[in-house]
Amino acid sequence: MTIRNKDLEQQALKDSLGAAMKSGDENAIAMALSTFAEGVQQNVMDEFKTYQQTADVSILAKRGVHQLTAEENKFYQSIITAMKSSDPRQAFTTLPAAYPETIIDNVMADIKETHPLLAAINFTNTTILTKMIINKQGAQLAIWGAINSAITEELSGAIGTIDLTLCKLSAFMPISKDMLLVGPAWIDAYVRNILSEAIAAATEEAIVNGTGLSMPIGMNRSVADDVVVTGGVYPLKTKMVVSNLGPVTLGAIAAKLAQAPNNKQRPVAEILMLVNPIDYFTRVYPNTTIRALDGTYNYNVLPYPTLIIQSTAVTVGTAIFGLAAEYFMGIGAGSNGGKIEFSDEFKFLEDQRVYLTKMFGNGRALDDNAFILADITEMTAAVLEVAVNNVVKTKEQTA
Structure with missing residues (x-):
């Protein structure tokens, strides 16, 4: 009899997901995400059944099952109802709600706990924002005196913005019919696990190597004011x-x-x-x-x-x-995103459907010398x- 080592299996799936993210192949990324999600779903279901049999509260902590807020519970209940519909595509079009901001906060906390790079940088939930104002000149000294044209000119180049809606991250989540029976708290644990690993894998790669073209600008790229950006791609720094x-x-x-x-x-x-x-x-x-x-x-x-x-x-x-x-990375549901949608881009087993969720964000070094x-x-x-x-x-x- 073969004994499963769930930790090794999960790490192998994470490694495959990271490799797919690094390859940039959209089909490989989608397949790796779906395979990873299936593994997470199986683990959640196994632990849910064990919890039912033993009532061992340590299982809840291990899986990261939280006590949901009223808003979070309402969100997941509406999602479960739509998923149970005979026409989920139509049911999801009528759902106005995106992720409550607290869910994104929990995802960010999960990421920072297991990914030291994302814990070290300025990694922020930007769900309700579309642009982030940044100081492009480092420490800015206050100026006493009248606001005149000379001061206005001096400050004009000191402020920059990061558009947080330029970059999109999609995550696929297969959900079986059995999964719908476990309740909102367990669905939340599943969703957060998928989002945290998808965001972490894609974001870490982009923070280090991102070209700036439909993705964040990596630490290895020059962001000097006079840098030549070709086709949206920022050049590598001189080593x-x-x-x-x-x-x-x-x-x-x-x-x-x-x-x-x-x-x-x-x-x-x-x-x-x-x-x-x-x-x-x-x-x-x-x-x-x-x-x-x-x-x-x-x-x-x-x-x-x-x-x-x-x-x-x-x-x-x-x-x-x-x-x-000095590296800012903002990610969140976005003012127009964060919905879970029905997807027919990937077909798997008959007893499960595949859902898609989109997150938005952007990132860059705040100055070229950082x-x-x-x-x-x-x-x-x-x-x-x-x-x-x-x-x-x-x-x-x-x-």
Whole structure:
């Protein structure tokens, strides 16, 4: 008898979803989303049946089943009623309600709990917004005096906007007839799981590599005011060669990040470093792991506060250094979106129907100096200098 390892199965589905998002193939993304959703649905149904038999409240916490607000309960009840209809397509056209904002808040919380990059940046629920005003010149000093033409001209280039309706993310959700019997709270857990993984997979890829064409602008792209955008695509940044993570190198990186727009400066309290898992273990880990006098090892030890995050979205051989708070990413249901719709784009089993939901958002670095694209192909194991009787000797950090 074969024993299922649900955690491994779920991780494999997440990996497939992430790979599909990175490929950019719309059909592959849709199929990976649907396959992932089927796996989530099966797990929810299994846990619901176990809960019915055992009344074990720990199952609720594990699955993330919440006590719904009155608005959330009403929303899901209307969705369930429409799904049970003999003509769900028609039933859904009469549903005016989009996701309550609290559902999107819960999705964002779920994402931040499991995805460190999205927890580190300025990741915001923008459900009720269409545009976000940003300061393009870093720290802006207040000006005393009369509002005259000179001041107006000085401030005219300081304000920018991010259109939050330009980028659309679609998620497919197959729902079986049995699923409709579990109730709103379990449907909510299913929907949030699908949305959180779909948003996280697509958003992380876009935050790192997005071209700006119908998607966010990635950290690896130049957003300078004079940058040449060709066909809606922003160019890649010029790579900075980083061969080690010593004080001089990190100091140079921090100094570059401290250069805010308009010849201003800003403090750098912590550096964000994004790196592919392969590079982390072959290049970064040997550079940041030291052996203590008691024989134990300490890892991620750097001469300046640095948050190292592994991300498969980062290309092997490169890394991104930056200021996490200077990347804005807004996502939400949108003023005209957030509805769950009947979809016949994919046909599966007879006892389940496929539904589609659309989210809107956008993201970009708030200025061009906030992130550095680095070439780390020359990075090797660090060498420590040790003074013995006033004579400087060297030894491998990993020795």
